[in-house]
Amino acid sequence: MDNFFIAGGVILLVLMLLTLYRAIIGPTAIDRLMAVNVIGTKTTVLLIIIGMLFNWVEMFVDIALAYALLNFIVTIATSRYFQHHKNLCPIGFGIRHRKEGARK
Amino acid sequence: MEMLLAKYNYWIYVTLMMIGIYAMIAKCNLMKKIIGMSIFQTAIIVFYVSIGAKKGATIPIIAHGHGVAHEAVRVADYVNPLPHVLMLTAIVVGVGTLGVALAIAMSIHEKYGSLEEDEILERQE
Amino acid sequence: MISPEQYPVLIVVTPLLSAFLINILGNMDKRFCYPATLLALAGSLAAAVGTLCRVANEGVIHYRVGGWPPPFGIEYVVDHLNALVLVVVAGVALVAAVASKRSVEEEFPHKITQFYTLFVLLTTGLLGMTITGDAFNLYVLMEIAALTNYALIAMGGNRALMASFNYVVVGTIGACFYLLGVGHLYIMTGSLNMADIMTILPSLYGTNAILVAAILMLLGAWIKMAFFPLHGWLPNAYTYAPSATSSLVAPLMTKVSVYIMIRVMFSVLGATYVFTVLPVKELIVWLATAAIVGGSLFALSQKDFKRMLTFLIVAEVGYMVGGAWLATERGITGAILHIVNDAVMTLCLFLFSAIVVYKTKGHQLSNLEGMFKKMPLTMTAFAVGALSMIGVPPTAGFFSKWYLILGGIDAGQWQFVVALLFSSLVNAVLFFRIFEIAYYEPHSDHHGHSAPVAIDEAPMSMLLPLAVVAVAIIMLGLYSGEIVTTFIQHAVPAGI
């Protein structure tokens, strides 16, 4: 049974890597936000899986619950940010700097 | 594989620490310096928590309750709790420093209209 | 009532508890803050003096916080070294607090409550750093002192903000290096108690990890005390800090960091390790020499009075670090005596600069013109501090410098001796230039006859502390023999 959970966890982590690609490269901040939110959800699941591997899941539920409760605060905060500053994707804001002249 | 794993954690903490130090020294933007500072602090936490890890041990909460028979506690069953305690303190200190650093950075921005170190120094003259 | 057994913890707990009370009271009425602060610091000083007397009579005192035995719980250790430093810290803080009233009301009338709460907490942090016998507890208190310090400096506004931000970054690096060093010791020995680590360490002297731990802890302390190549953050931070802040921070922060370095050298790593296993003794004395010369030269080139004093601090740090690393009995005695003397001397100079700022709204050298006529008493007190910085005999500064020079001769480190003499010479030039500006130059009158200047002394709450400090400098000088034989002699590790 442990091997099953380990395999599941490893798969989730590899998927997290793919999500991280979007979080790092993602052209707009919304892409990054979505990606990080997905990472947060995966974290919640992984916490429970780790709990299963320690054979004592009730001690890990609290942490997972805290994530479930708090994870979206950042999302709402970022949405508030965009409500005030309506520029989702200013040009030239990637990890690479293209088109600097196009900025205001 | 075991050889690679034996010190893997320590190598990674050194890497994180180097990233943090580099950001604190080389980055011009004050926010980036603050992010570097946070990474630096987490690197230390990684180091300490790695000290506390113990093979084949479970989390440092002693099994108890109605279903569990009371027997002598075996030391090998529980990871070392002391580094965890120390690092709880370090996380708290980290949040405190973060708040103060952000507050100072915001005052600087209000005063000089910029977060770039060289621009601020230019405007101070 | 509370027995003398409990004095060690009262030194720290009195200001800690009062800080929160001050904050709550201050929110009701600001006028409570100042007397409550004085009361708290006086209580702490009383406990410190009580502890000092006990140490003089009974020797080293151990105190178990929470009642747990040492390697498991946190232990307070008061020996001959830190009993002395504790009294100095509490005393300097009290005097600085007395003098702060006017400048605080002038510079930030809206933030009196926050200022005094942070002030008392900073003192708590410094006292706690001094008294603790636990390596990790020291880190936590270091962070309390550092965070309050950042805030107190940033309250100066304008240029103080950037100085404070740099201090945050550098200070965090310093504290984290110290924490990492403790981590290295912990992973190798499994203990956090200083005395305990020292007993375990000899079997591990050869390992790289202990070497790295030593380097990291010393680096952390050096960053915090602004030792020469790492001093970049200090001049701006102390120059632009509000004057009430700088008269607390400048005398104490660097001195307590020097104390920590000495504590790490002799009570954690052990004198044998530091002086015989580590191959860096000579190098550090050279660095200290560079600090003294560099600090003096920079001080000479300043037009800003307060900034000049900050570079003098850099030079003085060089004195103490060099003295401690001379590895001779008289050198270490000189270094420890200089911690005490320098705290009081620096306090004198910064109290004077607070008066200058209060009276003339600036801290350029030109602000000092005609001071002797306007404030004869203030200038006399300042002159005592200045003479002590130069090292003129009856004052305290002479005696510690004397021990340092003798230590340098004992160790055969002639460059250090020359640097000390050079720095005294530079200090003489600096301070006599100030006397000249303050005495001879007429008050902006170019027609050869100066108008009669009315005596315009500093307010009593600033003048009185300054006078007390000036008297203290002379008393410390007169009684330095007693201080050395009663306390410092026992603090120097045996077998050097």
Added chain:
Amino acid sequence: MIWQFDLLILALGVLCALASISLKDLLSAAIVFGAYSFLMCLLWTEMGAVDVAFTEAAVGAGVSTVFFLAAVYHTNRAVKPRRRGRLLHKLVGLVTAACIGLLLLSATADFPTWADPNSPASVYLSPFYITETIPQTAVPNIVTAVLADFRGFDTMFETSVIFVAGLAVLAILGSYGRRQRDYEPSPTGQDAAHQSSIVQTACRVFVPFMQLFALYVVAHGHHSPGGGFQGGVILGASFILVAISYDLRVMQRRLRERLAMLFAGLGVLIYAGIGALCLVLGANFLDYSILHTILPATSPIMARSHGMLGVEIGVAFTVMAIMVIIYVNVASHGKSDRGL
């Protein structure tokens, strides 16, 4: 410890750290830094440090990223591309980082292997804590026992650090103590009435559960991961959630800044006061066992357990209040009128 997870999480963490310091957009950097903190939380859980992980979960997800966002909101979002003259800085940074890195790596050769049960750290002090916790304090969570009792003195100062941080933010940014400024309506008309009603309704339903959970975390810290600090952060985060989903003023009607500061001072006073009470009763500072003389029907061991609960409550008070104070000041740039 589960090495497969360890390896992957650490690798991901390094990626996140690199990305968050190299992104040119500070908002994105802050978001990616949030992901970094998720990964760190996982890492610590996987190594068995559940309390540390819980703290990181509460802090990383609840407050620190929000602080970053609020600070970015009031300053610049863009990192200016460097025109000239940063090469020296980069070089110095690289050289310093490399020196420190090599120094630290050279020390790792002497370390015991990772997770070695016979390392000095595992055999010297920790067995005492593990075996003596139940007999001496009757608290199953060893971390709580060490935190609040064996090394309770550290924790008192840790709480003071938080208090200092809040006070420092107030002193640097705050208008606190001055007359509260008049409420300036937002130029874009974005205030409480213009918020999405979905978000508002969801939060209104949500916040009581969150606070209940926070209280549970504080109270149940003796038996499961959690305690005053984690619970306090979650409580603080619930107020921050109100402030974000409605408006700063709506939140301040529930918890005024003045009241929050009072709570913060009170929390540390509870902690230090319990310590001082032990002193007055004749034991050493923070020696809770003496409390059995005033608590009815307790033995010295249970008195320790109750004493710890008392200090945890104090910690929760302070942390909750200070998190709110830092958020209010950072999000409104010290004006306490409207937030993010």
